[in-house]
Amino acid sequence: MKILVAEEAGFCFGVKRALKLINGYLNKGNQIQTFGPLIHNVPVLNHLAAQGVRSIDSTKEIEKNKTLCIRTHGIPREIEKYIKKKGVATLDATCPLVKKEQKIIEKLNKKKGRIVIVGDKDHPEIIAARSYAKNVTIINSLAEAEALPRAFQMSIVAQTTLNSEFFKQVVAILMDKAEKIEIYNTICQATKDRQQAVKKLAPQVDAIIVVGSKISSNTKKLFHIAKEQNRHSLHIETCADLQKPRILAQLSKFNSVGITAGASTAPEELDRVKNFLQKL
Ligand code: F3S
Numbered sequence: 001m002k003i004l005v006a007e008e009a010g011f012c013f014g015v016k017r018a019l020k021l022i023n024g025y026l027n028k029g030n031q032i033q034t035f036g037p038l039i040h041n042v043p044v045l046n047h048l049a050a051q052g053v054r055s056i057d058s059t060k061e062i063e064k065n066k067t068l069c070i071r072t073h074g075i076p077r078e079i080e081k082y083i084k085k086k087g088v089a090t091l092d093a094t095c096p097l098v099k100k101e102q103k104i105i106e107k108l109n110k111k112k113g114r115i116v117i118v119g120d121k122d123h124p125e126i127i128a129a130r131s132y133a134k135n136v137t138i139i140n141s142l143a144e145a146e147a148l149p150r151a152f153q154m155s156i157v158a159q160t161t162l163n164s165e166f167f168k169q170v171v172a173i174l175m176d177k178a179e180k181i182e183i184y185n186t187i188c189q190a191t192k193d194r195q196q197a198v199k200k201l202a203p204q205v206d207a208i209i210v211v212g213s214k215i216s217s218n219t220k221k222l223f224h225i226a227k228e229q230n231r232h233s234l235h236i237e238t239c240a241d242l243q244k245p246r247i248l249a250q251l252s253k254f255n256s257v258g259i260t261a262g263a264s265t266a267p268e269e270l271d272r273v274k275n276f277l278q279k280l
Contacts, residue, residue, distance in 0.1 A: 002256040003277050004205055006197040010270050012190030012263035014095030015039050018072045021093050025067060026051055033063060035079070036071040036124055038093060040216035041264040043238060059083070067091050074098045074128035097160055098125055101186040102132050104157055109133035113180070114151040118170050119159025123217055126159055145173040154178035160188040161218035161263075163225065164195055190263050191218050198222050198260045202229030205258035207251070209242075210235045211273055212262025219262025226260065239272040251280060 034055045067089045074094040119126045121138040208226040212219030226233040
């Protein structure tokens with residue numbers, strides 16, 4: 001079987017940075033809690049848990065003798081303020097590109113006009129980002145864009161892991177809805193590169209395997225793009241998922257398989273999938 005790996009796949013710069021920060025702290029013997037899962041990848045989180053890193057979801061769970069690590073997706077402003085006020089030691093692993101998005105929203109909050117965030121309102125990145133302005137409108141479909149009332153001034157910001165094509169379509173709809181419009185394409189380069197790479201790879205192979213957590217926003221978008229280009233697209237979390245008899249039967253029909261992985265998928269997992277397929 002011919003195996004091709006997407007030109008850009010797996011760990012992005014923000015995830016590598018966060019893991020470097022947290023591992024550096026752990027190596028010095030510090031005890032760490034994370035506010036929310038550090039990244040959206042179960043094997044990586046299990047590895048951290050084995051080193052005593054526990055994820056908490058509320059300020060009530062903060063243990064003062066531990067350093068509180070802020071997740072790559074960021075946390076709401078009021079929680080950050082509370083933590084500072086309480087004098088809790090922190091390690092900020094928020095991706096700098098998520099921070100940039102938060103700063104843009106904070107700046108827009110001082111100006112007039114409607115702020116529109118295009119993204120998933122329930123995703124931690126957006127829950128954190130929206131806290132930087134008093135009023136924001138969050139949309140995540142073309143129908144929601146169509147339904148937005150007109151405004152004199154409108155600013156549009158994107159979730160960092162949004163599908164680039166989808167953002168273009170939303171912007172095209174909103175262009176007719178305001179006199180003055182400002183567009184902040186805050187989709188990160190790692191997301192764009194991975195999306196372009198899978199778009200290029202998917203038509204060249206019989207099937208595509210997307211490796212990454214089912215709760216990872218950017219992995220889900222990669223799978224969606226792969227599926228648009230190649231109907232034999234499969235989303236797996238780990239190499240173990242390939243070992244199911246139904247999947248093995250499917251794979252035996254293909255002569256070539258392409259592999260990609262979300263921005264929070266470790267290179268070791270990608271290698272495991274590649275080696276497994278090579279042996280088939
Ligand atoms: Fe940052 Fe983009 Fe990765 S926002 S965490 S570089 S997917």
